[in-house]
Amino acid sequence: MKLLTSVLLSTFLIVSTAVSAESVRLVISSDISTTLNHAKSASAVSTGCCVTSKLNDAKWCLPDMHQMKAQSSTPSVSKNSGIVVFEVDNQGYSAKQIADYFNQDGRFGLVEVDVPISAHSFRPNDPQHSSQEAYFTSSDYSSSGSNIYGLWDALGQDVVINKNDAIDIVVMDSVFEEHRDLTYFDGRNFSTTALEQGGEPQSRSDDFTPPVETAELHCDAHGLGVASAIGANIDNSTGSAGLTNNANIYAIRVLTCGNGFLSDASEALHWLAGKSVEGVTLYQGKPGVVNMSIGGNSGACPKYMQNGVDAAIEAGFTLVASSGNDSINAAQNTPSNCEGVLSVGAINESGELADFSNFGSSVDVVAQGIDILGYCNSDNDNACWWDGTSFSAPLVAGGLAIIKQATGASNEELTAALKISSSSDNLSADCQTGLCGQGLPDFAKALEISQGLASGTLHSIEFALNESDVCEQAWFIDYFGGKARMCELFKVSFYGGYIGSNMSYQLFSINVDSTWNSSEEVSEGIFDKGTAMLSGLDITNKKYGFKVCQSGLCGRIIEMDISGANDENRPAGCKEH
Structure with a gap:
């Protein structure tokens, strides 16, 4: 086996798309064999393959095929569609006029103008969305851009705006307040944290709303913030935009007022995998994506938590977790350090590792985790600014959920697509050394990879x-x-x-x-x-x-x-x- 790296390969594998302002691009789509015979038998300047304007003040010639291949110039022949594409100087004439002269000649088949096109990109009308563009756009335009826009454009507006075979996104978190710009599809409480010092553990139930006993504590609505970062209604002229409307958001409370125990999260994962839990109605949904913006320092993933992770993955879920906000090696933070869980660190808008973010080889990818918009209470239609790996993780979970809904990709396929589509190229020097895992995802590329895996x-x-x-x-x-x-x-x-x-x-x-x-x-x-x-x-x-x-x-x-x-x-x- 030999590896060939000769420069000549780029001659036929790379095609330029640039068109100069003085040139026009034309397409021949009829009688290709006749066109090629003309091109081979006449030089680029011979009258055999040229046409002249009515006033004899301009002349355009079909380029010689051998010559244009040798020069690796723009004119090309498509092997599949049977067309010849070529450029000529306009010499003061419009593209349509030049095409007409070739057609009037009658020797070249049908000659038409190659029409310039651009993407009809969707951007939501939510009034605060302009403040989200840094992390929604491509990394070509923002160092923290995960290319959610590219993902939306590739799938089409209807896929993310309308509900049709919605994906289940399970948000395991703390306080889930209601908000008119976010709809919870369903929810459960798994938190057993006592509501008072020395008190009885809470009972697990179908009621995920905050306990009335915590009202005077003024707990921040972390669960609402995370859930709305993913699922705030898009394009409804209200507040900020989530990542998709085509989702069933499950509010699974595993913490109370920001505190709790890892065993409750493990029990929730077993419930997703089909286990019956006393006081809790069985999970009736389909395997989707789980976001866990929770964590604690454990040194290693406890066996009981790994068992819950394994059960959920075996059932078909993809698990995403925040890497932690202690500015330490992320290998010490659980559940993000459990095998099979995608660990997400945080960067700022400039592509620098956030000063609070955990880091290291156990981090899989990073996303913007500073100045993320999400709602913070039920009374305010203006979203709040949130910081933390708790808010970089839902950007990844939401992007993966969109892809899973569109392609049916398995957990293994989603994981591969995420990592292979991610890059540290536009990130700061500290991320170039592996502190940020595979780097920043490009969800449009991840979609393309997932679609290729499916085919x-x-x-x-x-x-x-x-x-x-x-x-x-x-x-x-x-x-x-x-x-x-x-x-x-x-x-x-x-x-x-x-x-x-x-x-x-x-x-x-x-x-x-x-x-x-x-x-x-x-x-x-x-x-x-x-x-x-x-x-x-x-x-x-x-x-x-x-x-x-x-x-x-x-x-x-x-x-x-x-x-x-x-x-x-x-x-x-x-x-x-």
């Missing part, structure tokens, strides 16, 4: 030349075949070309009749990019798989789809050589 097309080996059309294949074989053995070059894609921070992929092969996890596995290389161009792969007699590796630890073997490298998919240009 089974994300991990593949295919002929590299199949990235281009027949004419391009022939040209590259003619000019580079002897040097790069283009017909035996394979494109290997891991997770659709994405790779997370501090990650690598290790490719393995095994005899086609053998099973994975045997002594016969042979390492074919370790890669720090999401794609690789390889030659020397034995597609006939071998099957291929890979492991995701991080900090020296690698996961299980994931088998690759090699159908794109079978003989029936051999590039057409190679069948002639």
